[in-house]
Amino acid sequence: MVLFVETVGVVGAGTMGAQIAEVFALNGKNVVLRDIEDRFVQGGLQKVRRSLNDLAAFHENRAASEIRAAESKLGIQLTPEQKAAAEKKVRPTYSRQRVDEAFARIQGTTSLHDLKACEFVVEAIVEDLNVKGKLFAELNGICGPRTVFASNTSALPISKMAEMSGRPQRFLGTHFFNPPTTLPLVEIIKGDRTDAEAVDDVMNLFSSMRNHRYPMMPVQVKECPGFLVNRILGAMLEEAYRCLEEGVAPARDIDNAMKAGAGFPMGPLELTDLIGLDVAKHVADHVKSAMKTYPAVQEPKVLDKMVAEGRLGRKTGKGFYDY
Numbered sequence: 487m488v489l490f491v492e493t494v495g496v497v498g499a500g501t502m503g504a505q506i507a508e509v510f511a512l513n514g515k516n517v518v519l520r521d522i523e524d525r526f527v528q529g530g531l532q533k534v535r536r537s538l539n540d541l542a543a544f545h546e547n548r549a550a551s552e553i554r555a556a557e558s559k560l561g562i563q564l565t566p567e568q569k570a571a572a573e574k575k576v577r578p579t580y581s582r583q584r585v586d587e588a589f590a591r592i593q594g595t596t597s598l599h600d601l602k603a604c605e606f607v608v609e610a611i612v613e614d615l616n617v618k619g620k621l622f623a624e625l626n627g628i629c630g631p632r633t634v635f636a637s638n639t640s641a642l643p644i645s646k647m648a649e650m651s652g653r654p655q656r657f658l659g660t661h662f663f664n665p666p667t668t669l670p671l672v673e674i675i676k677g678d679r680t681d682a683e684a685v686d687d688v689m690n691l692f693s694s695m696r697n698h699r700y701p702m703m704p705v706q707v708k709e710c711p712g713f714l715v716n717r718i719l720g721a722m723l724e725e726a727y728r729c730l731e732e733g734v735a736p737a738r739d740i741d742n743a744m745k746a747g748a749g750f751p752m753g754p755l756e757l758t759d760l761i762g763l764d765v766a767k768h769v770a771d772h773v774k775s776a777m778k779t780y781p782a783v784q785e786p787k788v789l790d791k792m793v794a795e796g797r798l799g800r801k802t803g804k805g806f807y808d809y
């Protein structure tokens with residue numbers, strides 16, 4: 487039976503929770519946004535209001551700014567007819583009315599019981615296994631048996647949290663990326679005992695959604711330290727720090743080199759500044775210590791194997807993809 491999601495619970499109205507609530511509301515879901523104190527709930531709602539106002543303003547001004555850009559690029563003035571045609575073409579996707587309706591769909595609360603009718607609950611509270619586990623156990627006594635629980639944890643073990651929740655079959659990780667209003671990726675992490683049906687339901691849910699800019703992109707990821715993006719990113723960032731310490735190049739050159747030579751939108755050290763060095767260190771320390779006990783193959787063999795098979799990439803028509 488496919489899960490029909492009409493109302494989503496979001497627990498935690500901080501940096502991530504407020505934006506996650508906003509994305510669901512923009513996609514027509516009713517949202518119950520819960521935090522422990524009313525001032526945090528109100529803070530979260532204010533963030534959503536500001537973000538939605540910016541979104542509506544961007545869309546309202548889009549036609550005018552495209553007309554200005556076209557006029558300055560071509561060095562001409564568009565006729566009133568051309569301007570009207572441009573305005574018709576660039577209709578606001580998110581109108582003022584649409585964002586107001588989205589905001590009205592979010593109900594703030596401090597009571598966990600208000601999440602009773604939710605078919606899907608995403609948790610985005612403090613990164614502490616015991617606090618999260620306790621919250622889910624409490625929710626288990628409140629929500630209906632088909633409600634799917636999801637954690638936005640950056641690094642904590644999903645299967646362990648699933649057991650603590652008391653409903654491991656309907657529990658998974660949904661790891662959003664900051665800011666979820668513009669980054670579309672959601673890593674979907676199945677626990678040891680998560681039902682395939684719950685994973686399908688959540689994949690379908692996200693596949694029908696979009697954020698301010700893009701369709702959401704749910705990607706299924708096996709449970710492992712750092713999940714997918716932070717694991718790969720962590721290895722790359724660490725190499726950048728090593729190059730800096732070895733004096734291979736100064737910070738600015740490392741960032742410029744990765745942007746100009748590898749097509750990165752942002753250099754590894756600039757990215758670390760954006761994430762916050764304390765957060766980057768926390769994630770890196772966690773992934774490194776968890777990887778020590780992770781039973782994965784430490785030295786990847788995939789390149790040796792594929793080269794031996796003649797699968798050299800585009801030039802042979804076959805690599806990781808077929809060309």
Ligand code: NAI
Nearest residue numbers: 498499500501502503521522526610611612613639640664
């Ligand atoms: P935050 O500190 O901005 O917000 C957490 C909110 O949860 C606070 O408003 C706090 O009052 C509330 N809270 C704490 N315990 C609660 C409880 N028992 N019930 C309800 N609300 C409670 O934290 P942030 O950055 O939003 O992170 C939340 C989660 O998302 C963490 O697990 C974090 O690892 C994860 N995450 C964070 C990312 C980021 O870039 N900030 C990116 C991806 C995941």
